Amino acid sequence: MAFPSPAPAPSPSPSPSPSSSPSPSPSSSPSPNLSSASPAIVPLFYTVLLLLPLILVIVRSYIRSRVKRHSFGFFHPFTNDGGGGERVLWCAVRAIQELDPLALCFVYTGDVATPDSLAERAHNLFGVVLPRPVEVVRLSYRHLVEASLYPRFTLLGQSLGSMALALEAVLRRPPSVFVDTAGYAFSYPIVKLLLGGRAGGGGGAGGVGGGGAEGGGGGGGGCLVVCYTHYPTISGDMLQRVQQRTAMYNNDDTVASSSLLSSSKLYYYRLFAFLYGWAGGHADTVMVNSSWTEGHIRRIWTRNRPSTVHRVYPPCDTAALQALPLSRPEPGYVVSVAQFRPEKNHALQLRAFAQAIKPTALSDPDPTAGAPSEPDPMAGVRLKLVGSSRHREDERRIELLGCLAVSLGIERRVDFAVNIPFRDLQQLLGSATCGLHTMWDEHFGISVVEYMAAGAIPIAHDSAGPKLDIVVPACPALEGGSAGKMGQAEEGGEEKEEGVGEGEVEGLEGEDSGGKHEGGNQVSEQSEPLISKGEIEADPSASPVGFLATTEDEYAAAMRAVFAMSAEERERMATAGRERAKRFSEENFEKGFKDVLRPMIGCS
Known part of the structure; x- marks a missing residue:
C-alpha cells in the first residue's frame, strides 16, 4: 500500500540556548536610543554652561552679603609652628587692632584652638599681648597643603591644595581684608573670584569692604588681599x-x-x-621681609605695580638679648642656632671649625703643658650646635652630624643642644663669642639678628638676607697676611668644593655650601684694630658688624679672626652689631605694617 507524501512542515525556529537570547525587535527593545537622546543632552549641557556665570554671580552676591566691615581674616593654617612666621602673625594682628579700634580679626587655622588659647600662646611664646582676642575659623582640609601628601610635584600639589583651602576659608567666613601671613599665593585668585574688589574699592573712613549698617549689606567694595611674603x-x-x-x-x-x-x-x-x-598678581598690597625676597617678588609677580611691594623687616624679639653684657668669658665658644634641616648646612660648620682649630691639639688642652711661644687664638674654643628636632628624620641627621664630628676628630670640642628652652638659649647667646650661619640664600636670617643683639659677632653666609640687610657693613676682605693674628685660609688660598668628602659620613650629601665664591671675605693679619672707637661713636651703622663667608676656608679664617681680636676690639664690633639689630625690632615691624595699611583701610 502506498502512502501519500506528507506536506512539508515548516522548519521550527531554533530554541534559544541558555547562552544566547533572541535579538529584541526595535519596537520591544528597552535599551535607550542614544541617537534620539543626544539632542536632549546637548541643550542641557550648554544651558548649564551658560548658567555658570549667573550661578557664580549669585554665589558671589551671597558671600559678599555676609562680609562685615572692618573684618580681617588672617590666613595662617598652621598656628603652632612656633617660628618667625607665627611671630609675624601675632604682631600683625596686634598692629591691626591698634590701628583700627573697630577691627574684627579672625584666624583661619587647621589647629584645634580657641580665642583664649591663641591669645595665651601669643603672649607666652612670643610676648605679644593682643588688645582683644581673635576669633577662630577652623579649617577642615588643612591636610591639602601638607607636603607629605605630594611626594611628587610637591610645589604644584600644595599650591592647588591652598586654593581649595582658601575656598573653604572664604565660604566659612568671608572677610573684607584677606591677610596671608603664610605665603600661599595661589589662594589670592580664589578670594578675588568670590569676593572681587581691588585696592581702594572699599576703603574710606568708614572702613573696608562690607555693606550695610551692621556690616551685613551686600555690594561693598569687595575684598582687599594683603600678603606678607617671607620668601618666594x-x-x-x-x-x-x-x-x-x-x-x-x-x-x-x-x-x-x-x-x-x-x-x-x-x-x-x-x-x-x-x-x-x-x-x-592678585594681591593688592605685598609686604616682603628682605631685600632679597623683594627682588625676586618684583621679578616674578610682574602683574603687581612697583608701588604695591613694600619691604617691612620681620619682628625680632631682641629686647632681652640687648640687655645682656657684651663681655665674654675665656676661652669662649662658637654658637650656631638653626633647625637641624638639610639647608642649614651644619656639615659645613663642622668642617670649617675643624679647619679653624687645626693649629691646636684636637683634644682638650692639657693644663700642665707649657704655654706655646705664640698663643693660638682657638685654643680651648668649642662649637655648640643649638637647634630643634622635629621628627625622626631630624634625629637621624643629628646622628650623622655626630659621626661627621668623630670622623673629623673634633667630637671632644663639639656640643649638641637640641630642643632647649628659650631661657637656656638666651644664656648660650649671652656667653658666645661669635655665631655661625651657613644657609645659602636664606631670605632673612633671624638667628643672625639674635647673635648681634646678644653681642656675639656674626659670621654669616655671603648671600640673600644676611648679606643685603643684616650684616651691613661686613668686615671687608683684608689683603695679604698669614696664619698669624687674624688667621687665613689654607696655604695657597685655594677654595675647595664643599660637601661630605669621600671617607666621611654618608647621608649628608644633600647639604650644600653654596658653591664657589669669588671675591670672598678672606681675613688676614693686620696690626691696627679692625675698627676704631671714634667710628662707632660717630656713626654705629657705618662700622663693620661682622663677617660674611661662603667656603670652608673663609668660615675658618673668620672664626680665627674673631678669636684673635682683643676683648676691646670684639666689644667695639659687638656694640656696632647690637645697634644694627635694633632696626629689626617688633616696634619697627608694627610701624611699617601700619604705614602700609593705613591708606588702604582709611584709618588715621
Whole structure:
C-alpha cells in the first residue's frame, strides 16, 4: 500500500540556548536610543554652561552679603609652628587692632584652638599681648597643603591644595581684608573670584569692604588681599640650579645626574613660575621681609605695580638679648642656632671649625703643658650646635652630624643642644663669642639678628638676607697676611668644593655650601684694630658688624679672626652689631605694617 507524501512542515525556529537570547525587535527593545537622546543632552549641557556665570554671580552676591566691615581674616593654617612666621602673625594682628579700634580679626587655622588659647600662646611664646582676642575659623582640609601628601610635584600639589583651602576659608567666613601671613599665593585668585574688589574699592573712613549698617549689606567694595611674603615659593636661583644640574636638598642627585630629568624639571619649574606670578598678581598690597625676597617678588609677580611691594623687616624679639653684657668669658665658644634641616648646612660648620682649630691639639688642652711661644687664638674654643628636632628624620641627621664630628676628630670640642628652652638659649647667646650661619640664600636670617643683639659677632653666609640687610657693613676682605693674628685660609688660598668628602659620613650629601665664591671675605693679619672707637661713636651703622663667608676656608679664617681680636676690639664690633639689630625690632615691624595699611583701610 502506498502512502501519500506528507506536506512539508515548516522548519521550527531554533530554541534559544541558555547562552544566547533572541535579538529584541526595535519596537520591544528597552535599551535607550542614544541617537534620539543626544539632542536632549546637548541643550542641557550648554544651558548649564551658560548658567555658570549667573550661578557664580549669585554665589558671589551671597558671600559678599555676609562680609562685615572692618573684618580681617588672617590666613595662617598652621598656628603652632612656633617660628618667625607665627611671630609675624601675632604682631600683625596686634598692629591691626591698634590701628583700627573697630577691627574684627579672625584666624583661619587647621589647629584645634580657641580665642583664649591663641591669645595665651601669643603672649607666652612670643610676648605679644593682643588688645582683644581673635576669633577662630577652623579649617577642615588643612591636610591639602601638607607636603607629605605630594611626594611628587610637591610645589604644584600644595599650591592647588591652598586654593581649595582658601575656598573653604572664604565660604566659612568671608572677610573684607584677606591677610596671608603664610605665603600661599595661589589662594589670592580664589578670594578675588568670590569676593572681587581691588585696592581702594572699599576703603574710606568708614572702613573696608562690607555693606550695610551692621556690616551685613551686600555690594561693598569687595575684598582687599594683603600678603606678607617671607620668601618666594620659586625663584630664579632654583631654576638656575636645575639648569646647571647642581645637586642640592631640593634637587636630588637622581635629577641632577640626568639631562632628561633636569630638562623636564626645568620646564615644570618655568610653568610653575608663570602660574606663581599670575597668582601673586592678585594681591593688592605685598609686604616682603628682605631685600632679597623683594627682588625676586618684583621679578616674578610682574602683574603687581612697583608701588604695591613694600619691604617691612620681620619682628625680632631682641629686647632681652640687648640687655645682656657684651663681655665674654675665656676661652669662649662658637654658637650656631638653626633647625637641624638639610639647608642649614651644619656639615659645613663642622668642617670649617675643624679647619679653624687645626693649629691646636684636637683634644682638650692639657693644663700642665707649657704655654706655646705664640698663643693660638682657638685654643680651648668649642662649637655648640643649638637647634630643634622635629621628627625622626631630624634625629637621624643629628646622628650623622655626630659621626661627621668623630670622623673629623673634633667630637671632644663639639656640643649638641637640641630642643632647649628659650631661657637656656638666651644664656648660650649671652656667653658666645661669635655665631655661625651657613644657609645659602636664606631670605632673612633671624638667628643672625639674635647673635648681634646678644653681642656675639656674626659670621654669616655671603648671600640673600644676611648679606643685603643684616650684616651691613661686613668686615671687608683684608689683603695679604698669614696664619698669624687674624688667621687665613689654607696655604695657597685655594677654595675647595664643599660637601661630605669621600671617607666621611654618608647621608649628608644633600647639604650644600653654596658653591664657589669669588671675591670672598678672606681675613688676614693686620696690626691696627679692625675698627676704631671714634667710628662707632660717630656713626654705629657705618662700622663693620661682622663677617660674611661662603667656603670652608673663609668660615675658618673668620672664626680665627674673631678669636684673635682683643676683648676691646670684639666689644667695639659687638656694640656696632647690637645697634644694627635694633632696626629689626617688633616696634619697627608694627610701624611699617601700619604705614602700609593705613591708606588702604582709611584709618588715621
